[in-house]
Amino acid sequence: MKRISNGNSISLSFHDCNSLDTSDASLFEVITVKVQFNVRATTPFGSDVRVVGNIKEIGLWSVHNAIILHTSPETYPIWTSIPISISAASLPYLIEYKYIIFNTLTSTAKWETFPENRKALIKSRCSYLNIFQLNDTFNQISNCDLSLSCDNKIIQDLVNIVKTKSTEDKLRELAQILENKEINYTTLQLGSLVLKSINTTKEDNTEAFSIFIEWCNLKMTLQQTKILLNSVSFCTLTLERPSEDLVSKIDQYDNSFENFDEDIVVNFNLSELRMSIFKESKNSRDALGLLLTDNNLEKKEIELLEKIMQGINEKDCIWKIVLAGKWICEMMLYALIRFKQVTVMKSQFEKLQKTENLEVLRDLLYELMELLLEEYTSISTSIDHEICESLAEQLNTEYKLIYHDLFIVISHYLIKAIPLVNRKLLLAPVISYSGGTCKGFLHRYPSRFPKDLAKYILVISEPNEYVEIEHNITGMLVISVDSLLLPCLITAKSRKIPVAIGYFPPLQFDEYNLIVNEDTCWLSK
Missing domain, CATH: 2.60.40.10 (Immunoglobulins)
Incomplete structure (x- = not known):
């Protein structure tokens, strides 16, 4: 990010601006x-x-x-x-x-x-x-x-918006449609998809967006406005009358980036900058500039956290896990997710920076996992995915769930952190995803069940989004995962099926008892 001073304002140019790329390359590699x-x-x-x-x-x-x-x-x-x-x-x-x-x-x-x-x-x-x-x-x-074809009138109205000429007209029509709709996760998801399509041009649309955000501030909560505008980003932005502290934080982050500091140092300065923006946005008149600046910075912080987590090893893992946990809590605070609960969790991570306590850290990680799963499930089940994905298809843009990138980086963090902390505690290096006890025959996915009426403990190596849980599954042993938000895991947890994630030695086909809790994963005949 580059800063240029212009009297009482500053202009920001962002590195690696990719707001023009809205094509969907990830969801549909295989039909x-x-x-x-x-x-x-x-x-x-x-x-x-x-x-x-x-x-x-x-x-x-x-x-x-x-x-x-x-x-x-x-x-x-x-x-x-x-x-x-x-x-x-x-x-x-x-x-x-x-x-x-x-x-x-x-x-x-x-x-x-x-x-x-x-x-x-x-x-x-x-x-x-x-x-x-x-x-x-x-x-x-x-x-x-x-097919995904949906006759819902709102889809046609939203598609027609993108066909209008000026950005100002598009945003005015979008505001008119949202004015007459209940503001919920579905309408926010739909509006975000339209804004993403509007924001694909190279022209400077900040003035038109400034008028639109004024309407948002009158009609929506701050969290709803943040969700709606999350997909909007610009390669250059102007901040009006920023505080000296904010300018200082911008310079510290920019110098760290330009000097090729270690990722953890760059993210430290980025975290300080985002916290300064968060505090200043409460009283600033330039709400749009700060919000859109933070949108760009959030994408960069997610990218940095992914790199930092890849480099965490058993030798120096604890302080990095604690620091990353604090940063993740801050990211949820900026998104206004469970504000009171996350504020307390952030303070607990800060205490752990001063006094290391592995038991407290493990409990905090599991609390974060429960929060993640509850928020993801609440949002996912509240959205009409058929309508939203139909609109995304017609707009030729990618369909991602609200908070998708943030939820994924939290998931990756927990997948890395929990087994490492458990190993330090001399416990099995597994994630107790869903606690409980069960009995059943071990069965390796995806082979067919030998006995239709028998109960099974499913052993699966790397489940993807399309794995489903049969009715005769009583437990799951998952060798590795890329995400804690897979439908098969969410379904198992909702059905109170015990699930453990981690390495398990080869086992013979036989009937076993499975016990899963935060302290242990125990399998016995």
């Missing part, structure tokens, strides 16, 4: 979609409903490889599969399938009687956040298309 089968069917005692079809994911027409659907006293006669991940070489992609009623007592199958197969045509791709639904009735044939 994989999730499909969930739902069917209304009445069944005799001792029978269940299964789906089988023309692709390997649903059994290649083999009854023995068919996918079992499940029901409950509350949902019967509706039977539902877990979401099935289907990989396609290209789109559109045709699935043919039928349902069978399988008698588990006699191992016989009753097929749907119409001669043709059911057909579902996958016409568009989508991220793991969306699940295509098939809703059928047994023995009543139906064909359908699966």
Whole structure:
């Protein structure tokens, strides 16, 4: 970042400004979609409903490889599969399938009687956040298309905004639409996608955005405004009448960056700068300049933290883990996430900088993990992903969940920190993701279950976003993960299934008892 003084104002130019790149290169490298089968069917005692079809994911027409659907006293006669991940070489992609009623007592199958197969045509791709639904009735044939196309009027209104000529007109129309909508996570996500598309031009839009942020300050909370504008960034910004302290912090960070200081030193100065911006924004008249400056700096701090965590080793890990934990708490404070709780956690990390206490540090890391999972789940389940991803597709921009980058860096931090602290405490270097006890046969993913009715402890090496938890899973041993926010982990925790993450020695297929808590992960026959 370069600073140039202009009387009572300063101009800032940001290094590695990449605000023009909004194409989605990460979500769709492989065409994989999730499909969930739902069917209304009445069944005799001792029978269940299964789906089988023309692709390997649903059994290649083999009854023995068919996918079992499940029901409950509350949902019967509706039977539902877990979401099935289907990989396609290209789109559109045709699935043919039928349902069978399988008698588990006699191992016989009753097929749907119409001669043709059911057909579902996958016409568009989508991220793991969306699940295509098939809703059928047994023995009543139906064909359908699966796509993200959404007829919701707000999508068309928002797409039309991007087609208008001036940035000022686009922002005025966006404000008018948001004025008539309830401000929730879905509308904030939609608005953020539009702003990201508006902000892809090289022209200086700061004056138009200044008017828009004034409207935001009148109609929204500060946290809502920050969420809405998080995707907006400029390569050059002007700050009006910054304090001497802020200018000093800018110079310290810039000198550290230019002198190629170690990443941890650069981030120390960056953290001091962001804290100065955070304090000054409470009374400054230049709210837009400070907010957009901090948007750019947040991206840089996330990048630096990722590098710092990669370099943490067992020899010097504790003080770096404590310092990084303090910085992460500050980042959540800037985003106004759980402000009171995070303020207390930040002070605890600061105390640990003075007096090392591994037990307190471990408890603090697990508290941070619980906070992360609760916030992520709350936001993710509050958003209409179909509408949001439909808009992203039409705007040709990447769809990321609110706070995505911040949540991911916190997840990476915990994956690195918790096992190292446990090792220092002479405990197993694992993450107790979800506590509890269970019993079941060890089973390695993704092979099929030998016994349909048995209970299993799932052993999985590197789960991705498309792994689903079967109904007969009672526990999970996960060798390694890139994220603590994978759907399979979130689902397991919500179902109170014990989950431990870390290295486990090779084990024989047998029935085991699994105990998972913050102090131990114990597996015994």
